[in-house]
Amino acid sequence: MSDQTETLQVTPLNQQHRALGALMAPFGGWDMPIQYEGIIAEHRWCREQAALFDICHMGEFQFTGDIVASGLEDLFTFSISAIPVGRSKYGFLLNEQGGIIDDLIVFRMAADEVMIVVNAATAPNDFKVIQSRLKGGQFSDITAATAKLDLQGPRSREVLVDLLGGWVAEIPYFKFVQQTVLGVPAIVSRTGYTGELGYEIFLPADKVGELWEKLLADERVKPAGLGARDVLRLEVGYSLYGSDIDEATTPLEADLAAFVKLDKQFVGKEALLKQQKQPLKRVKVAFKVTSRRTPRHGFGIFDGERQIGEVTSGVFSPMLGCGIGLGYVEPGYAALGTALTIKQDRAVMEAAVCTVPFFTEGSVRS
Template sequence: MNSILSTPLTADHIVRGARMAPFAGWNMPIQYEGIIAETLHTRSAVSCFDICHMGEFLLKGDPQTCGLERLVTARLCDMPTGSCRYGSILNEKGGVLDDLIVYRKGPADWMIVVNAATIEKDKKHFQAHLKPGTEFRDVSAETGKIDLQGPLSRDIIKTIAPKAANLGYYTFLETEVLGRPGLVSRTGYTGELGYELYLPSQEIPALWKKLLDDPRVKPAGLGARDVLRLEMGYSLYGQDIDEETTPLEAGLEKFVDFKKDFIGRDALTFKKKTGVSRRRVYLRALSRRSPRHEHHIFIDGEKKGLVTSGTFSPHLNCGIGMGFLDNAPAARGLDICVGDDKIKIEAVITDKPFVKHTSLKR
């Protein structure tokens, strides 16, 4: 049995009184002050998150000739240098092996950021499908990552990586961070203005300390991160999407370029013609009670679907969630119930994001 992994910041989390728990094989901070307080602070000010558990691959090659273009659902060949793009890698059935972000560092120079739980699986998939001789490196163990998120994050980034302060959404810059070489991207998982900072692992503690020396910045754990991403309707791999779920079912079709060839395209094209048997829906409870993972979705007393993610939204003061409806109408405003044999929570079908008018693209 593999032992649980630690990030370069684990000792600091414990000193700061974080509640720690296993996540994707890592010992991660779930909360410090509290999930609701950290969620509210991120949307009103700025928080920093330890995301060192994520995976990073470096790859060199023309996207068409090396096979990278065929691996990812999003079109890569027209990406400008210095831009990022969200997409997925699929199996032949069209199921999502992982969702990821691709960074174009140069005409033939790439970084791919993948989920922590799928690093080894993704690595094998890339190595199996890239053309022989393609330079590919897994640099996850030597790369650290901190996310700075919230409407005040630009003010903070000016003090540690001033050249990155004016980055546009989904662009990045290789620049000095506290005087050391790093990479800063204008991306995140919270729906707020924010930056993701990549440095060598040994440089991460100094950056973390510098950020938290600023009284405007507070540390936030994975609990708040989960609420924030769900308030925006962002999927969590392994829970909302997996190898049995296609982008068509999951509402991710806009991140699929059907004009190009990619692994799983034939299966998705067939499903697009014949129709899928379930669809992603977004749920808003009529009370503070929260939908939970694997709660059933009821329409007129009949089980019609399943909740994949649910939580309490402190910004809406009610429960929210997402899930799938099987062969059932999913019109906005439809009255439903979620729960199990003991609990029934009245809710309605709504649209995403749950929280609107954020600082995301300021």
């Protein structure tokens, strides 16, 4: 075992992944399964059946107290007070310059309680930043005690109804319920990162192994790794933190202004208002390659021989039969249909700017 592997954090399911023959690799400081049977096979299973993902590496924080008086309301680009109990909201934690410290989801558990779900690699810094900005309330990191499984795919509802009960079928999109699962308190949320009907299940870490085994005992369910998850999320145009967005990127540059409420106060608002008044220097675009070739993170985006941007995410899309990607370009090249050339060493591919989602036939709202 290498020194690098020894320093990685592991999820409660690490041994189960290894027993299944998963290809393991570092991701966000964690030892995570990249694939089992294969990325394409796992991708297809998620689009057609139900795929099970270990997402225990994500960070979870708990806040209890007065949402407004504590200053929590002023931390994010959306209003926490406006989130009804039982619903969740996606948005950003920004720095003073308007850069994205993290993208996250806030679950409104009660009038005076929320759970904040953040990315694995950024979790320690997120906690410090949020804690430093709070003026009251109780704020704790519950990551170690909390496990998270994602069951995604068009058959995920029927699988969970059979295992947990008919109440699962009553959960609307982007809502969640607090229920008892395997005899312990759990959160079952109809959310996900794949573009398919799916559920995210939060439960105590010491019970996740039992739930994992029960779900995999169903012939409709197969495990899937982060490789398939990356293809799935990119096919529906979701950004990946650390690749497509980061602290040097604002939501305006990332074409994510829809998740920013400029009529409320939050850290970074003044910087965004100032940026609005000036031409952007770069903007995020989606593009399709005219062949089956795969664009990769870091490949250059060119107009002829002049580089005008860079790819931040790219894969071969099994659903579209071509390469797809996200990247940043000079604003003059962001119009739909604009021809682009993607190049890296001997790899050259023609592409054109398009809209997202790339794949529009998912079951996410079924």
